Amino acid sequence: MGEKTFEPWNDPEAKPLIQFKNVTKRFGTFTAIDDQTFDIYEQEFFALLGPSGCGKTTMMRMLAGFEKPTEGTILLGGQDIAPIPPNKRAVNMMFQSYALFPHLSVWDNIAFGLKRDGLAKDKIEARVAEMLKLTRLEKFGQRKPHQISGGQRQRVALARSLAKAPKLLLLDEPLGALDAKLRQDTQFELMDIQEKTGTTFVIVTHDQEEAMTVASRVAVMDDGKIIQADTPARIYEMPNSAYVADFIGDVTIIEGRATPSGDGYDIAFAEDQPDLHAKSDITFTAGQTCYLAIRPEKMRISAEKPDDLPNAVRGKILDIAYLGNLSTYHVELPGGQIIKAQAANTRRLSARPFTWEDEVWLSWTATAGVLLEG
Template structure:
């Protein structure tokens, strides 16, 4: 969906320089101020505060029932907070009906009118607002061109593929030119390949239009791919808000580490902690890692490491006493681009390692029940502070 003009500037360069949350003078466009939402005795959102900035692609990530969709519905105006306030551009939204808010929402089901053509679906909200026919015609043509659906203007939704229906819903949501677009599991109905393609198209479209996107998803890869920042939610609270790379590489709790991507978490006792280096005695072996955590000898701590950080080999390392685990290959999963190895250690832990398949064939492929070594360097893992499970 990127235009020739936008193609002249790398999207990566735009996103790399975009960090308004680190600018003390920047003010959020959307503010959740100690918001709580209860349904009877159940608390869906619990005293939550959050700021989302103009032009940000923001993801609310969490398991079903964590409160992310409730948060989106309160922003849209379909629910009112039990306590706290929600502000848009500094103005409170309390009591403002959905149709008076300068935002639009795209639902997972797309909610297209089956008896209307594509162009009439896109024009529906504009007609409801009383826009002149000529303006509606021009705006609909603009939206269909934006999402590359001009040849399908006269078709009805049931004559379109799932991906095309998703684009109709997107065009309809954008037709009224909202300040904020809310997306509730927008790609859930698409197959894996189309979902991945659409993620990049949404990113390009968001930059092209200069809008603020807030997306709700339970798919970690989707949130990691599209968003500038991710808020990981659990039980109505936010556990961590950060850029995708920070959430993945430096999770602040066991829950975040375990929810976002694959991870091995080892418990152990601190042997030494000095000069930014921690030595942790685990059942799997001695771990030495860099950490700024304030830990004392004898204290219990958790060490998290991602599968791609572990090097798998038949050969023993030069120093097998630290950052080296020996075990047996228990399970193997070939995924095309990578192969996953689950390695069972003598103490009973299972550690996962990911190996990139750089060659089409390997003459000495590691097999089941082979003895192997898993090694890693100091920077490979992270000490998890706190116990926000």
């Protein structure tokens, strides 16, 4: 028996911790959130992902109580949170700037909210010790924020946010101030801490890699709406629209016209180019516009035309992005369509088979691409 997977959203018995019910938020004539209904479950690490201005921060501010919905309701544990002031909610928020008190020690920063609530001294000491251990800051309790690194300050802010054991912790671009290597390490720390505390985390980020790394589910937003909320694997492998496919990771999107054929579709996409072939759960009518989204790692790149794959196109290497372990080739077809293909760099640079301007064949299976309506 393997471990039971954590998928409360697939369990009809599971009660959501947070329920958005037809929530709309307007600022004057501008609609920031447009009639959204969705659930977040206990112990989830839920990511709101999207470009600037898509509404993700407004969602979070409504959860925190800094904004009220114009229409609809937000329930926390089955209770409408609109009448409850921010400081009385079982919700805490960690800001991008960390907002630590510079004159207080790390210990006092973590203890601040507990003292304000009038908790007994021994209880405060026990809780702060627990938080320092959880965030691996035991040695730094007496230091001031300016005496520790950015990554450590980030952990102090997290410890302070979790000290009061909120049901829900909101994280607004929490890793934005950290450099790339530290961000990566901190992502795993965040996941670890979230798992140990069992607190529900909702993170706002515009960094797709971050969302895909830390989250149990990712909600991809655009223009005040959640376009798709799903596990990282499904968002990547089974996007529900060209927007989501394009937003997450590297992808080539080929626009064409679909015609049913056998157990799939033929896709006409350019003059003088052979039809492409794809399978799909979506039903297309003959001649309907479709978008074929293909990830570069699903492509095979070769010097000779392969005869074992249903899709094969010929083009010229326009660009090569060398990423150490991988190279991404941008291959231009005669009609101008550019397709990205990725290959692992198993050989030394001098022994690699392809370079700029080379004519190559790209090929892929009928199930490698996702056929979408738009």
